[in-house]
Amino acid sequence: MPELPEVETVARTLAPHVTGWRVEAVDVRDRRCLHPLTLPLETLAGLTFADVRRRGKLLLLEVRRDGEGGGGGPMVLAVHLRMTGALLPHGVETSGTADGHGLAPSPGPHTRCVLTLARGKERQWLFFDDIRTFGKMLLATPDILQRWDFWRELGPEPLDIGADELARRLRGKRAIKAVLLDQTIIAGIGNIYADESLFAAGIAPQRKADSLKPEEVARLHKELQAVLQQAIEQCGTSFRNYRDANGNAGAFQNQLLVYGQGGKPCPRCGRKLSKATVAGRGTVFCRHCQA
DNA sequence: AGCGGGACCTGTGGGC
DNA sequence: TGCCCACAGGTCCCGC
Numbered sequence: 090m091p092e093l094p095e096v097e098t099v100a101r102t103l104a105p106h107v108t109g110w111r112v113e114a115v116d117v118r119d120r121r122c123l124h125p126l127t128l129p130l131e132t133l134a135g136l137t138f139a140d141v142r143r144r145g146k147l148l149l150l151e152v153r154r155d156g157e158g159g160g161g162g163p164m165v166l167a168v169h170l171r172m173t174g175a176l177l178p179h180g181v182e183t184s185g186t187a188d189g190h191g192l193a194p195s196p197g198p199h200t201r202c203v204l205t206l207a208r209g210k211e212r213q214w215l216f217f218d219d220i221r222t223f224g225k226m227l228l229a230t231p232d233i234l235q236r237w238d239f240w241r242e243l244g245p246e247p248l249d250i251g252a253d254e255l256a257r258r259l260r261g262k263r264a265i266k267a268v269l270l271d272q273t274i275i276a277g278i279g280n281i282y283a284d285e286s287l288f289a290a291g292i293a294p295q296r297k298a299d300s301l302k303p304e305e306v307a308r309l310h311k312e313l314q315a316v317l318q319q320a321i322e323q324c325g326t327s328f329r330n331y332r333d334a335n336g337n338a339g340a341f342q343n344q345l346l347v348y349g350q351g352g353k354p355c356p357r358c359g360r361k362l363s364k365a366t367v368a369g370r371g372t373v374f375c376r377h378c379q380a
Numbered sequence: 381a382g383c384g385g386g387a388c389c390t391g392t393g394g395g396c
Numbered sequence: 397t398g399c400c401c402a403c404a405g406g407t408c409c410c411g412c
Contacts, residue, residue: 171406221389
């Protein structure tokens with residue numbers, strides 16, 4: 090379930106694998122992985138990856154034309170991993186086989202798209218694997234991005250905003266957890282880091298956002314940034330099948346205080362952690378420590 | 381306006 | 397042991 094720290098980790102680990110590599114072939118094996126607004130992925134052929142960035146939970150693979158300009162502005166391959174998506178580089182061939190192209194690795198049952206990448210005589214393959222098929226790829230110009238509601242309305246990065254701006258944005262009658270999960274309020278928070286930051290801040294997830302006192306919002310701001318920062322340092326949370334671009338699991342699951350811990354003792358007071366549905370999501374919290 | 385619920389998916393795990 | 401069903405959750409969409 091890649092959220093901000095996991096997507097950040099993927100961006101950091103994927104960038105050195107693909108930057109400077111040209112797309113030689115595109116094989117969309119399951120069209121369900123394509124976003125409705127996408128340009129044909131085949132458009133990527135002949136283009137070169139320039140960088141990999143992250144915005145919220147979105148992975149942004151920036152693409153440039155080889156050689157001189159000649160029209161066409163920049164493009165980006167935006168990838169939303171949703172629940173189970175993964176971008177995995179495979180099999181760099183440096184020495185080359187008889188045909189000098191190397192052998193493409195076999196796609197798995199959940200491989201939705203394969204990009205063949207070339208750099209000089211080297212070849213590698215970038216797999217988009219996704220068990221649940223919720224993930225989406227969108228090849229877009231800046232114009233297309235602006236036509237995408239999700240992109241246009243995406244809130245600010247939680248690590249970039251100050252306590253005052255967060256306070257301004259956390260308004261409304263909704264439960265604070267629903268507000269944290271709303272990508273138009275702030276970008277990148279999912280179920281794990283919503284529960285963890287609310288526990289760390291001592292705020293009950295079902296509290297109305299409007300009911301938070303200024304000092305509570307300040308605490309939430311501090312703890313949200315701390316939790317995200319720690320999770321990034323631990324390369325994210327691998328609760329089920331999340332892996333970074335090197336195939337490595339994260340380590341933050343060992344530091345989760347409440348997520349997935351329903352029924353176990355609260356790490357602060359020892360009472361049993363409660364489970365409930367808030368904002369339509371499984372939610373774990375401590376009735377005693379979170380007011 | 382905001383919430384609940386369903387849809388999209390498939391692997392996992394708990395209960396019987 | 398084996399089967400069935402609930403559950404996991406990010407986002408969109410519909411209805412109340």
